[in-house]
Amino acid sequence: MPMSRFRPRYLLPAVIALAIGAYAIKTWVLPAPANTGLLTAEVRKADIEQTVIATGTLEAFKQVSVGAQVSGQITRLHVDFGDQVKQGDPIAEIDSLTRQNDLANAKASLANVRAQRAVQAATLKKVQLAFARQKAMLAQNASSREDYENAEADLDTAKAQVAALDAQIQQAQIQVSTAEVDLGYTRITAPIDGTVVGVVVKEGQTVNSAQSAPTIVKVAQLDQMTVRAEISEADVVNLKPGLPVYFTILGEPGKRYNATLRMIEPAPDSINTSDSGTSSSSTSSSTDTAVYYIGVFDVPNPDGKLRIAMTTEVNIVLDSAKGVPSLPVSALGTANRDGSYTVRVLKGGKVEPRDIRTGLENSINAQVLDGLQVGDKVVLGDAAAGSSTTVRMRGGPMRL
CATH class of the missing domain: 2.40.420.20 (conserved putative lor/sdh protein from methanococcus maripaludis s2 fold)
Incomplete structure (x- = not known):
């Protein structure tokens, strides 16, 4: 065929036919590789x-239940949920009229005893002079021995009465101090810097401190949080303080919070509710219940995202x-x-x-x-x- 008459359109069908033939030979004639599938x-x-995986709960690094040490009606409540307080800031006020009266009575009793002591001090001075005269007269044989001894006994009695009144004054001063402290308890202040995380009472409510101090509010420091993680008894033997820890929370599963294991409590939480004695029934029940020990570590919380009682997924890194x-x-x-x-x-x-x-x-x-x-x-x-x-x-x- 002359070169001048050759056209590309005749070449394309030949290439396609050649490719189809090669595929057929490869598929039907050659064996399949041994690693197919x-x-x-x-x-x-x-x-x-x-890592050791554990489930933990967030707690405030420091939390204080602020209670009432005297009974009475809450006349004013200065804080509410979420308020920031400084140590010494007013929290609540309890009706103080009864405590004011107690303080006034204590001061009056103190004044009375001091007056009695002043009278007795004058008497003591009088008998001291009488004794001195009797002593001088006895030396000159101008008085009998009996008069001298009577004067000496009167002096000893007057001194004892003054000493007794001094003791009563001290007792009265203690009563005044106690009444002042009780009056101060009617004004409840914040014991630490922190955030009010709980308000238990309302204005107008009456609290009774006869048996235990009733809680008014709860104040917590939230700029640092503590995680208490439950570690199974099978894993706790491999752990020690100082190991690196990281955890996540349900709201941000993709964000890691890093910390260091601070301590592992030596006994499980159940020891706080179990009897001190060990019985056969408690021993048998403990074998049927999983035992967890509490690992504790702290983490900064500058943005306040971590909140009390949040659930954490904890990973303690062994290596x-x-x-x-x-x-x-x-x-x-x-x-x-x-x-x-x-x-x-x-x-x-x-x-x-x-x-x-x-x-x-x-x-x-x-x-x-x-x-x-x-x-x-x-x-x-x-x-x-x-x-x-x-x-x-x-x-x-x-x-x-």
């Missing part, structure tokens, strides 16, 4: 944390590793006797078993210490036959 996971670098080779824990299965794991690795179109050793692990990934490299593909299961992934639980592996 296998589910794999690639070994990649990841950050792994080994961590950053940027280490890792693979899904679902690829591990059951550990061998030496602590290693046997996994299936896809390499060059073939699947081969390989023993590996792991380090830190969480609920998702496990750190690879030996046996695999970044980029290796580990077989998880067969998609065509149904997944045979093994999920490792705390009590042992479970097939899915």
